Amino acid sequence: MHGVLQEIKNICSILVHKKLVYNRSDEVGIVLFGTKETCNELAKELGGYKHVTVAHEIKVVDEGTSQALQNLPAGSVPGKVLDAIVVGLDMMIRKFGNTKGKRRLCLITSAQHSLRDPPEGTKEDQVDTIADQMKRHDIKMECIVFREPGVHHGAVMEENDRLLYQFRNRSVAKVVQVDSPTSLLGALKTRNVLPVTVFRGDLEVSSNLRIKVWVYKKTAEEKFPTLKKYSDKAPPSDKFASHEVKVDYEYKSIVEPDKVVPPDQRIKGYLYGPQVVPISSAEWEAVKFKPEKGVKLLGFTDRSSILRHHFMKDVCLFIPEPGNTKATLAVSAIARAMHQMNKVAIVRCVWRQGQGNVAFGVLTPNISSVNNVQDSFYFNVLPFAEDIREFQFRSFSSLPLSSQPTEEQQEAADNLVKMLDLAPPEREILKPEFTPNPMLERFYSYLDLKAKQPDANVPPLERCLKRITEPDPDIIDQQTPFIQNLGKAFELKENPKKKKGRTQDRLAYTAGDQSKSAAEPSVEKDGILAVLYPPTENIGEIRDLNPVQDFEAMLAKRSSSTWVQKAFEEMQKYTTALLENSRDGDNYHKALECFAALRKACIIEQEPDEFNQFLTKTYERLKNGDVANFFQLLSSKNISLISKEEAPDSDVTEEMARSFYLKQEAASQ
């Protein structure tokens, strides 16, 4: 247990940090047990309860709470779990009595020392008494039992486990067992969200058979906190300055850029081909799709007809209406039948009245392994026909022989897959259920650090968080021969044609870093990426001030492929406008830059047609106009069509690209 004190400190600190951000009025107390000293109210009043120390009385979270966690003493005396629970419980009851509120006890223990016998009755009776108290005061307990892998489970441990599970069976506690520091960090819920139902009502199998269910979220992404923009305009003397920034949006007509259009004069429009169709919200309300609230079953189908990668969103859980025995039985019967027959149910859900669309998805059975938990269904959203994109890829068997692995290579891969096993029997490593989010862990500890030292640098990732982002060096060491075999069996080399310039520009691969250390090139890479595509806030349009940068920012926003297309379009529009509005070549320099940027991006994106077409079109249209000499400038800067050599998708030969301006001139004469 002493080995993971650091992790215990970390996980408890994160809990406190999150409370300091999200739940400022929560109260926290800390009890240590197995300490040499004894310090608790019960010991003073009643005697006994030795070696239990109240490190921090229950009070509203503040600096002191996290301070109390800083120096956790390594205990020297066998810890008595039940004593600690009683002391904690007693503190809570004393402090809050019967006032309303959410209360929980979190117990982190290795539960490996024998417990003292209670003065009267058995230990089991004592557990029952404690459980009754907890129930009466509506206190829930979370037990996290940490044991190093390979620890021998003696009779004492088994007894302790049994007692802890007895709490669970009395429905007052949840018990989890973890065996690595990383999963210990993930075992404690550091931020409790009050569960709210998504839907309460009937699961309609037919008009005649309705099962009452409640639907909750099973997974929901815990987001990175949204930080507010900071304004330093307030005078330093102003102690009550909010430092907030208000973001104001104004809608202005394109024709009269000085006139602000009031919100009630705005109307939404959707693109229909090249034109925009205006639709007022009242009109829209009258005709839009309005499904009736309800969850309807379409039918059952084989599990194999549902593809795992079609699951679209976070997952919901359908539980039978609490307290409704009939509904519980119905869900249980159907879930178990589905499980036996390997079937799933297809349902259509409208959670709320007035919802604009339906959720279409699949119910899969969740057979409970714990006696006092009901059977339930998981619900996953499936895509609609419109959501599936039919891209074609070559099947691997049709690839040329040079891309097919030899028998020897295949064996090396097989061995790697067998050896890098993260789920040996009974001991799955990196279970999502016990894997903390390294980014958030790091943020909250950095936040705490910054509160104390405003100019602190970002701390490196902690050792046990590294286990999540990188393979465990211990495993790697054990399996070295297989890993080396893989390296030897396959030959990887950089494409020499692509080696210079844009390979590094665009991807900044760590590919060539076989010999170098892993971290180093990526720093470099990110540097290059940051220079090439600097993060810009105002992504989405190309402005006069710095068109090339805006364009690159749009390209960098790769969250959706539409951005690339949009960036190209915007750039073309902008460049065309530049040329058309050019007087005596004043915009030439800028336009030249834009052409160059567009050309480069089109090569990077492997969209040579996009540029070639644009260049041809522009040239055709403007070659005889005022700006004809611009093309001489382009030609002199070697900005011509993108040739096959530069982008394989291009159908332009180098020769054609070189003679582009000449040929066109000849043709026009």
Added chain:
Amino acid sequence: MFTPAFFQANEKQETHFHTIVNCITQSMKTQIIGRSYDEVAICFFNTKEKKNLQDLAGVYVYNVGDRDPLDRPTAKLIKDFSCIEDSFMDNIGSRYGITAGSRENTLYNALWVAQALLRKGYTVSKRILIFTNEDNPFGAITGAVKTDMIRTTVQRAKVLLAFLQDAQDLGLSIELLPLSRPDEEFNMSLFYADLIGLDGDEITEYLPSAGEKLEDMTDQLRKRIMKKRRVKTLSFAITNDVCIEVNTYALVRPTTPGTITWLDSLSNIPLKTERSFICNDTGALLQDPQMRFQMYNDTVVKFSVRELSEVKRVSSHHLRLLGFKPLDCLKDYHNLRPSTFIYPSDEHIFGSTRVFVALHSSMLRLGRFALAFYGNPTRPQLVALVAQTNKPKMGGVLQKIIMQIHLYKMTHICLYSGQVESPGMHMIYLPYSDDIRYPEEVHLTSDDAPRATDEQIKKASNLLKRIDLKDFSVSHFANPGLQRHYGILEALALGEDEMPDIKDETLPDEKGLARPGVVKAIDEFKASVYGENYDQEEAEAASAKASHGDAAKKRKAITDAASLKSAAYDWAELADNGKDMTVVELKSYLTAHDLPVSGKKEALISRILTHLGK
């Protein structure tokens, strides 16, 4: 392109001409939503009037407004074209095939015009579709003139194909959509087989497939077609020494109704948005602020944007392999977002594909998925890489997305050779411990939770067998909300009077559920779980609840109390002394009259005044 024959010969309800106009209209309606950047031109041949740049006889290029002949379709084009039938004979008219006397080969001319139209556009795929019901365009003439005409026309088509291929087009095809006359079948071998270059068995197979094509064009799902484009190129570190290159693609993503453009409701001119940052304390206008802050322990903690992005960068690699797990470790609730598809690429690192293929086949054979860490700069995440074979898609029938119009230009081609799931790996984003909740443990009972008996499970199994969706595939279900959106948009754009009626495919099959076998299975299950008299009990309970349910009672009591209380005030004078009353007092009136009690004080007052009729 039609011969006039079927205007006279075909007196049926629906003429061939009508069928084709309908087909092209529908097809354009789908195209304008699915791929509105594709361009289209419509051209009639064998017409009385002529309208084309080359001034060739018998060819009429149809167009509206200031659109180029070959351009993106517009609402006006679709609208006008859909009612062309009424004015066709007056404005364009048609001739009786190619006659010996005229010496005009209109088909030849049409191909010539087509070539000129398709000159536009560079390296795109182009497609010509010919609709006709005349299998023997040169039937009216004989002798040397006929052979000569056939020869030159076929030659023309060949030249056309060659010309376009020369000009680096991605692909060009001429396709024929023949319509049979009522009394005889369309005879391909008379002329058109030569034109489109078919021989032998292909000819006999061509006719039925052409018929299908016509049907497909008329009855298509409105679906926005995405161009195949990789999302990112990632380096995938398998071990410290082996780092390969993979491309990621978004194969499944929710489709949204499309971007909203704000317009000025008076002039319908688009608006542009301007964003400004205002300091809350001083009201000063700021340039885009680069510092962020978070309230922590009641103090302001500042971060620079750079620091935040550094916090988020927890991994040195794009994608780092951690190990492998059996597939059953991937639970149904291990999901957060749509998956991403990865496919190897040798573009920058030779040998990547080979490593990937080897790994892929090992994983498939051993039933494992790879656990990897994806160092995405916005949300670094654990991912499961699940190998996917290129097995045929479940359910087979997929929406055929074939779009063909007379002279037709596409910016890309979709090939539908054998509908299969693509080979590669699917990257499934796994939740972290903080993302997983335990709602099943919220309502714990002290006793064991009830479990179904074997008898009940048997009845349920029977139910499952009865309500079975054969050949289920997600591609059978269109998004009713989205289809309705497209329908409304189309109706508004084309000025149609009636709103379209979109069939909701996600509703259960009521008829199927009413089949006696199904009803029996449901009843048996219900009896076994809920007991025989459940409906009756339920009805009684419901009626009992309705008459003197607790909640109803409580609500009534509150309303009564409120009306008593509100009676104590003189509401008529509210307008004068409203400001002096408390919110609680105001709410008592609202509750008594069953009005919403939300909002600020002013809102409450104005609501009461409205109710009083002032």
